[in-house]
Amino acid sequence: MSDPFKGIEPMVYQSKINVPYSWWAGDTASKFYITLRDEKIILGTKCETCNKVFLPPRKVCPSCFTENREWVTLADEGTVLSFTVARRRFAAIPNNKKVPVIWGLIKLDGADTAMLHYLDEIKPENVTIGMRVKAVFSEVRQGTIRDISHFKPVQ
Amino acid sequence: MSKRVAIVGTGQTFHKSHRPDVNGQEIINEAVMRALEDADLKIKEIDAIVIGNMDHFEGINYVDCWSVDGSGGMMKPIIKLTTGGTTGCTVAIGGYHLVGSGMFDRVMIIGWEKNSESDTTGAITTAFDPVWDRLVFAGAISGLAAEAQAYMARYGATDRDGARVSVRDRKHATHNPHAHLRKEVSLEDVLASPMLADPIHLLDVCPRSDGACAVIMASEDVAEKICPKPDWIWATATRHSYSYLGDADYGRLTSMREGSQELWKKTGIKEPRKELDVIELYQPYSFGGLIWIEDMGIVGPGEAPQYIWDGNTDMGGELPINPSGGVIATNPIGATGLIRCAEAAMQVMGKAEGRQVPDVNFAFSSGFGGCWWTDMILHGRKKPE
Ligand SMILES: [Zn+2]
Numbered sequence: 001m002s003d004p005f006k007g008i009e010p011m012v013y014q015s016k017i018n019v020p021y022s023w024w025a026g027d028t029a030s031k032f033y034i035t036l037r038d039e040k041i042i043l044g045t046k047c048e049t050c051n052k053v054f055l056p057p058r059k060v061c062p063s064c065f066t067e068n069r070e071w072v073t074l075a076d077e078g079t080v081l082s083f084t085v086a087r088r089r090f091a092a093i094p095n096n097k098k099v100p101v102i103w104g105l106i107k108l109d110g111a112d113t114a115m116l117h118y119l120d121e122i123k124p125e126n127v128t129i130g131m132r133v134k135a136v137f138s139e140v141r142q143g144t145i146r147d148i149s150h151f152k153p154v155q
Numbered sequence: 156m157s158k159r160v161a162i163v164g165t166g167q168t169f170h171k172s173h174r175p176d177v178n179g180q181e182i183i184n185e186a187v188m189r190a191l192e193d194a195d196l197k198i199k200e201i202d203a204i205v206i207g208n209m210d211h212f213e214g215i216n217y218v219d220c221w222s223v224d225g226s227g228g229m230m231k232p233i234i235k236l237t238t239g240g241t242t243g244c245t246v247a248i249g250g251y252h253l254v255g256s257g258m259f260d261r262v263m264i265i266g267w268e269k270n271s272e273s274d275t276t277g278a279i280t281t282a283f284d285p286v287w288d289r290l291v292f293a294g295a296i297s298g299l300a301a302e303a304q305a306y307m308a309r310y311g312a313t314d315r316d317g318a319r320v321s322v323r324d325r326k327h328a329t330h331n332p333h334a335h336l337r338k339e340v341s342l343e344d345v346l347a348s349p350m351l352a353d354p355i356h357l358l359d360v361c362p363r364s365d366g367a368c369a370v371i372m373a374s375e376d377v378a379e380k381i382c383p384k385p386d387w388i389w390a391t392a393t394r395h396s397y398s399y400l401g402d403a404d405y406g407r408l409t410s411m412r413e414g415s416q417e418l419w420k421k422t423g424i425k426e427p428r429k430e431l432d433v434i435e436l437y438q439p440y441s442f443g444g445l446i447w448i449e450d451m452g453i454v455g456p457g458e459a460p461q462y463i464w465d466g467n468t469d470m471g472g473e474l475p476i477n478p479s480g481g482v483i484a485t486n487p488i489g490a491t492g493l494i495r496c497a498e499a500a501m502q503v504m505g506k507a508e509g510r511q512v513p514d515v516n517f518a519f520s521s522g523f524g525g526c527w528w529t530d531m532i533l534h535g536r537k538k539p540e
Binding site for chain 1: 173174175176177178180181184197198211213214223224225227229269271272273274277278281285286289
């Protein structure tokens, strides 16, 4: 077989796309994050038409298409709906987390939608679907979803 | 087309330089709610959704999925179309195809942008060829400036002629409560504003805006039940011509010439200057308002400056252009082309309030993209035959 690339010098161009972003959270998400940062309270919004409670809080109920005017304080405890364990280090894992890292889909008491967050203070082999967990708030809070450090088992 | 198609409702936000009070989904929702209200429809009555914005502008890839909270796309057929600056007109043409095919009776069409969330030039650069053009590309304005220079050299036009177009659009914008910039300027103001790329001054070009627009299209089977006097789509045309920066005929917009010729042929229009009643032109800079109406065949090559100086395109003139204030006053890019479509529809439906042109029979709206692309729509009061 002849080498199809014989005598060819392929030119390859390395580049990077640099687009800085600043996303406005909007009034609804801002209220959630400010309350989380300043009061360690987790808020949801409630649809007055179908009574569904949303976390993350939505301004409009996507099913009823009416504005969610009511705010609800959610418990800092909830139930694990599903989970997974990362045993290899990869880019999405924050620097201050060591593998194995456990992600859980957690439905807080009072909410109708689950949130994705970290489970910690528990060995991966002890995590079960249906187990009860509680939010641990970060010492330094900056108004992001990681103002909740992780969820730990309810003792 | 197996079904005739009409616009039965429109909605848009009050466009601003930035909207910190809402995220992308929420700004989309404002336009969608207003369009539903205008058509007196419920979201349940919408059969499908077409949505579009600029790639990379908000850094969200699957806008069609991500936006369902705002668009009403929950458990509905939804598709994203994006074609750069022409996106707003492309989503309208895509909606027209969906309804015209007979497969959907009522389609919600959405264009939106939060220009304030990213670096426009950084994002636009990604539209250009990485091996050939990107390393020597200097942003959107430089290409427009090269077009203006070539036109001026060919026909003896001046920067005063360009400035006159900007004065017109900015004056018109004062009558549009939705416009982002609503301040009248003088010729001297335009010419004294900072030079960005010769011959383009700051006041010759569009701003960056946050905003959204929604348009509802319906098939002939239901349109007149929803809206007694809808805006009928007579024809559309699309020309995307560019591969490399140097391919274009600088000083002429070939895509506009070929697209509009198709439009006039499809609809039997012989003299667009006499038969059109109003134009909403996607004109991001003043000189485009000279060059491109020549390519449309409104006037002959080199004749636009005199035609515009004579007041023909002002409100009350023979053929008003951009009663809304156009792109120079408002530019949430992914929405911009759809705002042209919505404004043209409002003119036909008699809903344009303080910027209404009397007795509109035919209106023209267009989209433009930085790579010399053009798409366009002919709107009419009568149902097409
Ligand atoms: Zn609901």
